[in-house]
Amino acid sequence: MTQLQARGVVRAYGPTPALRGVTLDVTEGEIVAVTGPSGCGKSTLLHCLAGILRPDAGEVSWRGHRIDHLSEAARSRLRRTEFGVLFQFGQLVAELTAAENVALPLLLAGTGRREARTAALTWLERFGVAELADLRPGEMSGGQQQRCATARALVTEPRVLFADEPTGALDTLTGEQVLTQLVRLAREQRTAVVLVTHEPRIAAYADREIVLRDGLVDHTGLGLDVPLAGGSR
Amino acid sequence: MSTPHVLLGLLAAGSRHGYELKRAHDERLPRARPLAFGQVYATLGRLERDGLVAAAGQDRAAGPDRTAYALTGEGRATLDQWLSTVEPPMPYVASTLFTKVVVALLVADVDRARTYLIAQRAAHTARLRELTTVKADPAATLSDVVAADFAIAHLDADLRWLHATLDRVADWHREVHP
Amino acid sequence: MRPATLVRLALAGTRTDTARVVLTALSALLATLAGLAALTVLAIPKPAGNAWVESEQYRNELLREPGLRGGTAFALLLLTIPVLALAGQCARLGAPTRDRRLAGLRLAGATPGQVTRLAVLETGLASLLGTFVGLGVYLAGRELLHRRDGQGRLALPTDVLPSVGAMAAVVLGLPVIAALATAVMLRTVTTSPLGVSRKAARERGPRPWAGVLIALGLTCFAAIRPVLYQLDDEQVARWLVPLMFVAGGLAAMIGVVIGTGWISYTCGRLLRRYARRPPALLAAGRLMADPWAGSRTFAALLAALIFGGGAAALRAYFVAQDALEREQNQLDGVDRGADPFYLSTMDLVDVAVGVAVLIAAGGLIVALVEGIVSRRRAYSALVATGVPRGALSRSIAWQALTPAVPAILLALGVGTLLGRGLFPRAATGAGSVAVCDATAALCDDPATRDQYVRFVETAGAERVPDVPLEQLAWLGAGALAAVLVTVGVGLLFLRVSTAVDELRTA
Numbered sequence: 040m041t042q043l044q045a046r047g048v049v050r051a052y053g054p055t056p057a058l059r060g061v062t063l064d065v066t067e068g069e070i071v072a073v074t075g076p077s078g079c080g081k082s083t084l085l086h087c088l089a090g091i092l093r094p095d096a097g098e099v100s101w102r103g104h105r106i107d108h109l110s111e112a113a114r115s116r117l118r119r120t121e122f123g124v125l126f127q128f129g130q131l132v133a134e135l136t137a138a139e140n141v142a143l144p145l146l147l148a149g150t151g152r153r154e155a156r157t158a159a160l161t162w163l164e165r166f167g168v169a170e171l172a173d174l175r176p177g178e179m180s181g182g183q184q185q186r187c188a189t190a191r192a193l194v195t196e197p198r199v200l201f202a203d204e205p206t207g208a209l210d211t212l213t214g215e216q217v218l219t220q221l222v223r224l225a226r227e228q229r230t231a232v233v234l235v236t237h238e239p240r241i242a243a244y245a246d247r248e249i250v251l252r253d254g255l256v257d258h259t260g261l262g263l264d265v266p267l268a269g270g271s272r
Numbered sequence: 273m274s275t276p277h278v279l280l281g282l283l284a285a286g287s288r289h290g291y292e293l294k295r296a297h298d299e300r301l302p303r304a305r306p307l308a309f310g311q312v313y314a315t316l317g318r319l320e321r322d323g324l325v326a327a328a329g330q331d332r333a334a335g336p337d338r339t340a341y342a343l344t345g346e347g348r349a350t351l352d353q354w355l356s357t358v359e360p361p362m363p364y365v366a367s368t369l370f371t372k373v374v375v376a377l378l379v380a381d382v383d384r385a386r387t388y389l390i391a392q393r394a395a396h397t398a399r400l401r402e403l404t405t406v407k408a409d410p411a412a413t414l415s416d417v418v419a420a421d422f423a424i425a426h427l428d429a430d431l432r433w434l435h436a437t438l439d440r441v442a443d444w445h446r447e448v449h450p
Numbered sequence: 451m452r453p454a455t456l457v458r459l460a461l462a463g464t465r466t467d468t469a470r471v472v473l474t475a476l477s478a479l480l481a482t483l484a485g486l487a488a489l490t491v492l493a494i495p496k497p498a499g500n501a502w503v504e505s506e507q508y509r510n511e512l513l514r515e516p517g518l519r520g521g522t523a524f525a526l527l528l529l530t531i532p533v534l535a536l537a538g539q540c541a542r543l544g545a546p547t548r549d550r551r552l553a554g555l556r557l558a559g560a561t562p563g564q565v566t567r568l569a570v571l572e573t574g575l576a577s578l579l580g581t582f583v584g585l586g587v588y589l590a591g592r593e594l595l596h597r598r599d600g601q602g603r604l605a606l607p608t609d610v611l612p613s614v615g616a617m618a619a620v621v622l623g624l625p626v627i628a629a630l631a632t633a634v635m636l637r638t639v640t641t642s643p644l645g646v647s648r649k650a651a652r653e654r655g656p657r658p659w660a661g662v663l664i665a666l667g668l669t670c671f672a673a674i675r676p677v678l679y680q681l682d683d684e685q686v687a688r689w690l691v692p693l694m695f696v697a698g699g700l701a702a703m704i705g706v707v708i709g710t711g712w713i714s715y716t717c718g719r720l721l722r723r724y725a726r727r728p729p730a731l732l733a734a735g736r737l738m739a740d741p742w743a744g745s746r747t748f749a750a751l752l753a754a755l756i757f758g759g760g761a762a763a764l765r766a767y768f769v770a771q772d773a774l775e776r777e778q779n780q781l782d783g784v785d786r787g788a789d790p791f792y793l794s795t796m797d798l799v800d801v802a803v804g805v806a807v808l809i810a811a812g813g814l815i816v817a818l819v820e821g822i823v824s825r826r827r828a829y830s831a832l833v834a835t836g837v838p839r840g841a842l843s844r845s846i847a848w849q850a851l852t853p854a855v856p857a858i859l860l861a862l863g864v865g866t867l868l869g870r871g872l873f874p875r876a877a878t879g880a881g882s883v884a885v886c887d888a889t890a891a892l893c894d895d896p897a898t899r900d901q902y903v904r905f906v907e908t909a910g911a912e913r914v915p916d917v918p919l920e921q922l923a924w925l926g927a928g929a930l931a932a933v934l935v936t937v938g939v940g941l942l943f944l945r946v947s948t949a950v951d952e953l954r955t956a
Contacts, residue, residue, distance in 0.1 A: 091834045112838060119836025130831040134735030146728045147837060175739075192835070219408045239431040240424055243400040244408070 041066050042231065043199055048087050048097035050080075057083040059254035060097065065199065068229035070222065072245035074236060079251040081235045082203050088233060089122055089201040090114035119144050123192035123200040123230070127207040130188050131176040137163060138172040141191045148195065162190040166220055182213035189221050199231045206241060218244055275307065276315055280324065280343065280351040287328040287342035290316060316341055324350055369430065373437065382445045386438065393434045400427045467548060470540060471576040473816065477537035478580025478624055479587065480809075481530050485620040486588045488526035489612035491519050509603045512795070525802060532806040535750030536813040539820075541573065541632065566633050573632040577625035585621050655715040656708070656741055663705030664864055670698025671871035702868055703756055706861050707749050713860070714744035714853040721852060729841050733848035744853040747817040751929060752861040754806035758925045759865020761803055762918040763873070765796045770876035770915035778878050778911060803925075811932035818850065818940035826947035833948045842948070843941050850940075854933045862922050870915075877912045 043065040050058040057080045065071055065088075073081050086092040087099060090106050091114075099107045101121065106114060118124060131140045141159035146152065163169045166186040176184050185205065192200055205221065206214030222244050225232050234245055242248050250257040282288065282296050294312050319325045324347035328340050343351070369392065376385040406412060407420040437444075496516050497503045504514040512522045552565045560568075596608040611617075674694050681687045718737030725731045737744070772793065822829070829842060888902040 086834075089834075112840075115833070115836050115838045117836070118834070122836070124835045126831060126834075130828075130835065132732065132735065132828065132832065134739035135732070139731065139735065143728055143731075144836065146731065147841065152726060215407075222408060223410070238428075239397065239400060239435075240404070240428045243397065243404040243424075248397070 042102055043088060043233075044098075044100040045084075045088060046098040046100075048084070048094045048099060050083050050087055050092060050094050052083075056254055058087065058094070061251070061254070061256055063088075063249060063256065065231050065233060067198070068226070068231055069247070070225065070232040070234060070245040072234045072236060072242035072248040073251060074239075074242050074248055075251035075257070077237065080254040081237075081251055084251065085201050085203050085233060085235050089124055089199075090117055091124070119147055120195060121198045123195065123197035125188055125192040125200065125202040125205045127204045128181065128184065128188075131184055131191070133176050136173050136175055137168065137179070137187045140176070140187060141194050144191060144195045158194060159190070162194045163187065165224060166190050166217075182209055182217065185209060185213075185217050186220070189217060193221075193224060193228075193230065196228055197230055199233065200225055201233050201235075203235045204237075205234070206236075214241070274354075275311070276319060276324075277351065277354045279312070279315055279319065280347055280354075283325060283341060283343045284348070284351060287340045289338060289340050293341075319347070323347075373441075377441075377445055377448045382442050385441050385445070389434055389438050389441065393431065393438075396427050396431050396434065400424060400431065403427070467572075470548075471572065473540035474537060474573060474576040474628070475580035475583070477533055477540055478577040478628065479584040480533045481537065481624055482581045482584030482620055483588060484526055484530040484533060485624070486585070486612065486617065488523040489616050489620065490607050490610060491523040491526065493610045493612045493616075494519060494607050495610070507602075507604055507609065508607065509599065509605055512798070513607055525799070529802060529806065532750040532754055532809045532813070535753065536809055536816070537628065538631070539746070539750070539813040539817045541628075541635070569632050570629040574625045574629035577628040578622075581621045581624050585617070655719070655738065656711040658709070658712050660705045660709030660712055663701045664709065665705075667698045667700075667702025667705060668864070668867050668871055670694045670701065671868045672874075674698075674872060675874070699868070702864050703753055706752050706756060706857075706864050707745050709860060710748055710752065710853060710857040711741045711745045713856050715741035717852040717856070721848070727841075727844075728837070729844035730848050732842075732845035733852065736845075736849055737853065743821070744857065747814060747821075747850075748854065748857055750810035750813045751807065751932065752857060754803060754810050755858060755861035755925060755929055756865040756868070757806065758800075758803040759862040759867075759922065760869040761796065761799045761865075762921040762925065763866045763869025763915070764799075765793070765921065766915040766918040767869070767873040767876055768792045768796060770913050771878075774876050774911055774913045775878055804928075807925075807928060807932060811936060814932065814936040815939050818846075818936055819943050822846065822940055822943050822947050829944070830948045839944060839948060843944060846940060846944065847937050850933060850937050855930070858926055858929045858933075862926055866917070866922060873915070875912050875914045878910060 041064045045061055045063045047060045047062055048058050049056075049060055059080075061080070061084055063071075063084070073084060075081055083092065087094050087107075090099070090101075090109070094107055097107075098105055101117065106117060109117070124130075131137075132143070135143070138156055138159045141162055142150075142152075142155035145155035145158055150158070160169060160172055163172055163186075166189060168183055168186045168190075171179055171183055171187065176187070179187070185208070189205065192202075200221075202221070206218055209217065218241060222232070224230075232245075234241070236242055278297060278301070279293055282293055282300075288296070290309070290312050293316075294307050294309060297307050297312075316325060320327065320341070324344060325341045326344050328342035372388060373385055376388050403420045403424050407417050407424070409416075412420075491513065494505055494513065497505055503516075505516070506514070508514050512518050548569070552569060555565055555568070556562070592608050592611075595606050596604070598604060671694075674691055677694065678687060678691060681690070714737045718734045718741065721730050721734035722738065725734055832842065833839060888898075892898045892902060
């Protein structure tokens with residue numbers, strides 16, 4: 040069942056067009072890789088899908104409802120309940136501990152402090168970093184920070200996780216460990232993942248791959264829009 | 273071809289018959305093409321002529337194939353030299369993948385080459401996903417992971433080359449057909 | 451490095467850097483004006499005669515009486531304190547970006563000396579520009595305000611000029627001081643090409659040592675009067691009393707500023723323990739992570755409030771003295787209060803305190819906006835993950851107001867106690883006063899005066915001045931309003947700073 044839908048999405052930064060009419064469907068629980076060379080509009084597409092950016096033209100719908108028309112507050116609410124967002128680095132609040140960072144989305148949603156901390160600890164445990172709960176980001180390695188950030192993105196059990204080069208700042212081995220855990224947990228709770236990357240070996244974690252080129256989806260057969268036997272479950 | 277050096281290496285441990293040498297070779301290099309008996313004797317003959325090995329005691333009663341060979345001082349020096357020589361890294365660019373694109377450009381047009389590249393990319397990507405799934409399986413052993421990693425690294429390199437070549441194939445065609 | 455390269459690199463900045471240069475120049479201008487005004491007052495020649503001969507050419511007693519001119523100049527110099535605090539805060543504007551840029555130059559192979567020279571050049575030139583413009587404004591203002599009233603008296607000492615050496619010291623000395631301060635602040639950047647990258651170890655929170663400093667300052671002030679009365683040796687008193695005054699004032703002021711760090715940390719700890727909602731939690735984290743931010747931000751405001759508190763206590767003393775003397779005189783059948791000069795001087799002091807609070811509020815805005823702008827990537831990442839801007843606004847408000855309220859109370863309290871220590875009670879001595887019960891003409895004529903004069907014996911009396919609650923409340927409310935306005939202005943910048951484009955420029 041299609042949950043997230045983009046129709047002819049256009050977005051420009053000043054005179055520079057980033058997206059020139061992208062159409063894309065994301066169904067429940069699937070993992071979609073968005074790849075393409077630098078500057079092809081990958082990140083902009085992710086921002087538009089997640090309701091961070093408003094498209095200049097075209098539609099973005101979530102479960103049949105337009106979200107590009109919603110107010111900033113309503114889209115914020117959507118992002119912290121139905122969606123999870125994960126960046127390359129630097130999204131943890133430097134002054135809060137790992138547990139507080141992970142608990143933050145729950146606290147924003149009105150969960151009590153004790154309950155939110157318990158949930159945060161569970162998620163840190165799932166990513167194997169429970170012992171970091173009371174450390175601040177400055178006291179952790181890059182891989183540990185990214186595990187905490189991933190835990191924070193998944194703690195609300197979102198329906199879609201938007202990940203923009205989530206392993207971009209990590210070495211190959213650490214990146215693969217983080218991504219393997221992310222994909223496993225997303226599949227367990229049937230969270231769809233939109234994974235922006237430029238690396239073939241990262242895109243290989245997805246069920247299917249969309250290739251963007253100059254702000255458009257490449258239909259020359261490059262994007263393997265058909266789920267392959269090995270990738271999907 | 274390094275068969276002479278492999279035989280010299282096998283003889284470094286002590287003198288052996290031709291038959292024993294063939295068996296030791298196949299055991300140590302299981303994935304290599306098996307050596308034929310004829311090739312073993314031909315190689316040993318050349319090595320003896322060049323003075324690198326010498327017949328060390330013959331069991332005439334048992335026939336010519338029961339001749340044992342041993343490493344000479346010159347043979348040991350040759351082996352040492354071979355082992356300490358660095359191999360030139362990829363001196364020739366040779367791969368069916370690469371050659372096929374070149375031939376496609378020679379005999380057909382850009383589209384033919386592009387079609388092949390896209391199909392090859394799809395196959396590579398499918399294999400990459402397959403191996404990634406093997407690797408990401410919680411039940412995977414370290415042997416599986418290390419073996420999958422070796423293949424994944426090479427597929428990843430091929431895919432990068434395929435991507436780059438797809439972007440260059442039109443210019444390349446112009447160069448081939450000025 | 452050739453001078454041209456040096457200038458090119460010094461100018462390679464963003465709009466924030468331009469703003470910093472302009473503000474640095476502006477604060478140098480203000481400091482120059484205050485310094486030159488003080489020097490001018492000191493330059494008024496003492497007319498021939500004894501110590502009480504006044505300079506008749508001025509309207510204002512502060513300028514006429516030689517004994518008061520030192521105090522006037524001192525008050526003008528004190529005005530440079532909030533101005534210098536403002537300069538310090540302006541120097542921090544965009545500093546993290548600049549520090550990164552300079553660290554980048556270090557990575558590209560610049561030596562620590564070259565990088566320091568760059569930053570010093572920027573600050574030095576900007577301040578020099580400011581002091582020169584300040585000198586121009588001073589000289590122009592001197593011409594424009596040089597007007598005599600009907601009696602040929604001047605409103606301001608526009609007829610004297612400080613010595614050239616003194617003026618040069620101000621105009622050239624301020625930029626040198628500013629450049630030196632920049633060099634000191636850049637130590638971390640110049641020692642490591644990576645600049646300020648990663649703070650690993652958690653610092654322990656500030657200890658309440660500030661309390662010792664405050665107590666020291668209060669003791670010094672309270673001891674001035676007994677020392678003055680009980681010390682027979684006038685030579686010792688001559689240097690000991692000013693020393694106690696300056697040392698006590700400085701100790702109390704530094705104590706309050708440092709104490710704000712402790713207050714911030716403690717507020718952060720309490721908030722962290724009891725906060726239920728994310729805004730308070732975010733504010734708590736930030737207060738604990740950098741408790742000195744509050745000290746830096748509020749330093750000028752707190753200094754102004756200490757003066758304000760002291761002035762309020764002083765006014766209360768003069769009011770009490772006035773009332774006491776009025777009562778005494780009424781008992782004696784005379785309707786006369788204390789010298790009204792002191793109360794009118796207090797009005798001037800209050801104006802100065804108000805100006806200082808305003809300047810401090812300017813510095814507060816600069817510091818708060820700088821704090822928001824330098825954290826824009828973190829903020830926009832939070833907004834992207836669904837944190838509402840309202841929650842961020844509330845966290846900034848929590849962060850500013852939680853330590854501000856106790857710090858303001860502390861500053862006002864310390865200021866009042868300092869004033870109280872100096873003037874604990876109003877008193878009139880016992881003695882006799884000659885009272886003339888006739889018209890002024892009859893009294894002034896030495897021939898008839900003696901017939902109407904009678905001598906009244908007065909008894910001594912003492913009175914403890916009231917705590918000037920009302921004035922303190924006004925000061926506190928004013929300071930709080932300044933902080934609130936500042937937070938409001940800062941929040942205007944939040945929207946710009948959380949635009950998603952900030953995610954693209956990491």
